[in-house]
Amino acid sequence: MSEMWINMGPQHPMTHGLWNLRVRIEGEVILDVDPEMGYLHRGIEKISEDRHYNEVITLMDRTCYVAGLAWEHLYMLAAEEALHIRPPERAQYLRVLCEEFQRIASHLMWYAAFVQDIGLMSPFLYGMRDRDLILDLFQSYTGARMTYEYMRAGGVRNDLPPGFTDRARKVLDWLLPRFHEYDQLCLGSDIFHKRCDGLGKLSAEECIRHGVTGPMLRSAGRKRDLRRDRPYAVYDQLDFEVAVADGADVTGRYLVRMEEMRQSVRILYQVLDWLDRHPGPVMADQLPRWLGAPYAPVGREGYLLKRNYPKGVGFSAIEEPHGEALAYVVNEGGEHPYRVKFRSPVFANLAASRHYLVGYRVADIPPIMGSVDVCVGEVDR
Amino acid sequence: MASATLYSVSYDLSHLLLGGIASVFPDPLRAWISNGNVITGLAVLIFAALLLAASMLNTILLIWWERKLLGRFMDRRGAMHVGYAGLLQNFADGFKLFRKTTVQPREADALGFFTGPTAYMVTSMILFGVLPISSGWNSGALPLSLLLALAIFSFAPLFIFVSAWSSNNKYSLMGGMRSAAQMIAYEVPLLLAVVAVVIVAGSFDLTTIVYEQQNYWFWGPLFVALVVFVAGMLAEMERIPFDLPEAEAELVEGWNTEYGGMLFAFFMLADYLRSLIGSILVVLLFLGGWTMPSWVPSAATSFPLAGIFWFMLKTYLVFAVFVWIRAALPRVRTDQLLRVGWNRMIPLSLLAVFLAAALVTVKCVPVFGCLPSPGI
Numbered sequence: 181m182s183e184m185w186i187n188m189g190p191q192h193p194m195t196h197g198l199w200n201l202r203v204r205i206e207g208e209v210i211l212d213v214d215p216e217m218g219y220l221h222r223g224i225e226k227i228s229e230d231r232h233y234n235e236v237i238t239l240m241d242r243t244c245y246v247a248g249l250a251w252e253h254l255y256m257l258a259a260e261e262a263l264h265i266r267p268p269e270r271a272q273y274l275r276v277l278c279e280e281f282q283r284i285a286s287h288l289m290w291y292a293a294f295v296q297d298i299g300l301m302s303p304f305l306y307g308m309r310d311r312d313l314i315l316d317l318f319q320s321y322t323g324a325r326m327t328y329e330y331m332r333a334g335g336v337r338n339d340l341p342p343g344f345t346d347r348a349r350k351v352l353d354w355l356l357p358r359f360h361e362y363d364q365l366c367l368g369s370d371i372f373h374k375r376c377d378g379l380g381k382l383s384a385e386e387c388i389r390h391g392v393t394g395p396m397l398r399s400a401g402r403k404r405d406l407r408r409d410r411p412y413a414v415y416d417q418l419d420f421e422v423a424v425a426d427g428a429d430v431t432g433r434y435l436v437r438m439e440e441m442r443q444s445v446r447i448l449y450q451v452l453d454w455l456d457r458h459p460g461p462v463m464a465d466q467l468p469r470w471l472g473a474p475y476a477p478v479g480r481e482g483y484l485l486k487r488n489y490p491k492g493v494g495f496s497a498i499e500e501p502h503g504e505a506l507a508y509v510v511n512e513g514g515e516h517p518y519r520v521k522f523r524s525p526v527f528a529n530l531a532a533s534r535h536y537l538v539g540y541r542v543a544d545i546p547p548i549m550g551s552v553d554v555c556v557g558e559v560d561r
Numbered sequence: 562m563a564s565a566t567l568y569s570v571s572y573d574l575s576h577l578l579l580g581g582i583a584s585v586f587p588d589p590l591r592a593w594i595s596n597g598n599v600i601t602g603l604a605v606l607i608f609a610a611l612l613l614a615a616s617m618l619n620t621i622l623l624i625w626w627e628r629k630l631l632g633r634f635m636d637r638r639g640a641m642h643v644g645y646a647g648l649l650q651n652f653a654d655g656f657k658l659f660r661k662t663t664v665q666p667r668e669a670d671a672l673g674f675f676t677g678p679t680a681y682m683v684t685s686m687i688l689f690g691v692l693p694i695s696s697g698w699n700s701g702a703l704p705l706s707l708l709l710a711l712a713i714f715s716f717a718p719l720f721i722f723v724s725a726w727s728s729n730n731k732y733s734l735m736g737g738m739r740s741a742a743q744m745i746a747y748e749v750p751l752l753l754a755v756v757a758v759v760i761v762a763g764s765f766d767l768t769t770i771v772y773e774q775q776n777y778w779f780w781g782p783l784f785v786a787l788v789v790f791v792a793g794m795l796a797e798m799e800r801i802p803f804d805l806p807e808a809e810a811e812l813v814e815g816w817n818t819e820y821g822g823m824l825f826a827f828f829m830l831a832d833y834l835r836s837l838i839g840s841i842l843v844v845l846l847f848l849g850g851w852t853m854p855s856w857v858p859s860a861a862t863s864f865p866l867a868g869i870f871w872f873m874l875k876t877y878l879v880f881a882v883f884v885w886i887r888a889a890l891p892r893v894r895t896d897q898l899l900r901v902g903w904n905r906m907i908p909l910s911l912l913a914v915f916l917a918a919a920l921v922t923v924k925c926v927p928v929f930g931c932l933p934s935p936g937i
Contacts, residue, residue, distance in 0.1 A: 193813060298891040299804070299891040300889075300890070300891045301631070301887065302636075302888045306636065365889070369889075371893055374897055375891055375893070541895075541896070
């Protein structure tokens with residue numbers, strides 16, 4: 181076959197979302213790739229400028245539809261810094277609980293999609309089945325399975341329902357042996373190693389040059405995790421290891437994510453114990469009245485309240501399941517943020533795709549792109 | 562009635578039918594209708610219709626069997642709603658596909674686009690006429706039926722390539738190319754594994770091969786050949802781990818990307834027809850065909866349809882193993898398949914041929930017993 185361009189996307193089983201990977205191939209060998217994003221752009225950053233601080237949370241759930249709570253957390257950290265609010269400690273623990281459960285759910289979703297990409301059929305449903313348990317937990321305290329709208333400026337919406345921690349521990353007890361099963365299904369198979377070892381190589385130096393973060397960077401042996409390097413919320417009080425691998429390839433990313441799920445379980449046990457021992461408020465008590473509910477005090481009084489509120493700038497960086505997500509919120513007074521800007525880790529990971537795809541084969545694209553863990557919602561925002 | 566064969570049944574049916582019709586008509590016509598040749602002709606048609614019905618029914622049942630098994634492997638139930646335990650689900654699916662419009666891409670080559678799936682389906686169906694299911698269900702003693710079956714079986718990549726190329730789609734073309742490459746990888750070891758069986762059985766006739774297995778089934782002494790044959794069959798049937806031509810992760814749907822409606826149903830049916838035939842070939846060559854295990858009481862063996870029952874039982878169990886493999890293994894890559902085919906499977910199949918030759922020389926194996934005295 182002579183050289184040709186093929187469009188893998190926007191409707192293609194490999195993309196897991198709405199984006200297009202243009203691939204120039206000769207036979208089955210990839211000569212060049214050109215990722216095209218933007219099919220899912222909703223202007224979330226711009227819409228945010230027109231919304232009450234607490235209304236932006238709704239958009240955060242839609243930014244990354246597999247890790248909504250992590251993005252709520254990211255936004256809330258920046259917004260609270262801009263608004264000069266500090267949430268109570270219990271709320272911070274609850275947010276860590278959300279984020280870590282979300283990390284496991286997101287990684288399970290990744291696992292399901294990834295094994296499907298290399299042709300493994302059953303683990304796809306195993307991953308989805310176990311993710312469902314976490315969604316059930318989310319549903320029991322946020323009321324939703326996908327669009328949670330759980331966090332608020334100054335804390336979280338509500339405390340955990342009675343008996344939650346025991347149910348959560350039961351789920352964690354179930355999950356740990358499952359991870360072992362996943363490993364047996366994948367790492368125990370020769371074909372898996374044939375399909376994944378040494379593919380999609382991207383060294384740590386190149387990762388840093390192209391802004392590639394998260395499991396892709398850690399799979400190259402670089403021990404960088406914002407939860408440890410730039411602790412936010414209460415991560416500095418929790419005990420966990422940063423998962424690293426040294427392959428810089430698809431198998432390495434698999435190993436990193438699997439280990440991360442185990443570490444998340446470890447963190448969650450500590451968080452659940454702390455939550456059991458420390459009851460308390462979940463919302464800050466010194467909140468300005470207009471922040472409590474959208475448009476609460478009306479009229480001139482409300483206007484003055486908002487206008488006279490001190491200005492500020494907030495910045496936050498969290499270790500989102502896909503990588504390092506950054507948020508920047510400017511408060512110029514008033515109930516809307518003046519400017520909101522996010523940095524999506526997956527965008528950078530995708531943009532570097534030329535550097536880890538060229539030279540491999542067409543059949544390698546699904547495992548490699550699967551190991552990147554694409555979430556198009558946050559790429560296009 | 563124990564000796565009733567499928568052909569004798571259809572001949573009797575034809576005789577009865579034509580006799581009834583003939584009695585209505587006046588003499589010259591009556592004599593022509595009750596002529597032996599006409600009765601034979603209708604008998605052949607009835608025979609073919611019975612074969613077709615049986616093969617289609619089994620194919621659809623096989624899809625159900627796969628869906629249920631896959632469901633259980635994946636910790637779910639599979640089809641449940643249409644019919645008892647979803648038995649009618651595939652008929653409903655087929656009906657849905659039947660009602661759909663067949664869309665032909667504007668730039669597609671109409672001749673290849675329509676003849677490809679049809680030929681794929683038809684060649685797969687012809688195969689069913691060659692295979693003996695039991696001593697009675699036998700379309701005739703073809704001395705080279707095994708060779709004929711394998712020859713027709715390996716037509717498929719050609720028709721896949723024709724339909725892939727005429728679809729005028731890059732993914733389809735790549736799928737077709739892979740299908741052709743795959744054939745190069747598995748065809749040689751597959752045939753060498755068959756040669757091992759032929760050496761032991763001393764015949765290319767499937768019926769004879771089954772009769773040669775009356776003392777012991779070939780899977781034990783020819784285990785290496787069985788492994789190679791099953792691996793080759795997996796590639797021939799294009800099932801995971803060797804479903805590269807339609808690897809949906811990278812090639813959308815591979816060579817049948819552009820097909821929808823009834824043409825897609827043709828491919829789907831033919832795929833499962835081929836899976837059925839692959840399982841049947843494994844049963845015929847290695848698992849003793851319709852012969853029963855020695856522990857079955859003799860009262861059960863003389864039951865009219867016992868042969869067919871055992872044959873179908875073995876076929877569905879063999880297919881269950883294929884489904885199991887599909888549920889547990891990832892997909893390999895084309896170059897890896899070629900490497901496995903040439904570097905591993907060909908030496909293994911040569912070893913199998915050597916073992917078969919040794920078996921024929923020794924005649925008796927400690928655990929299994931002796932070969933029956935040569936008949937042909």
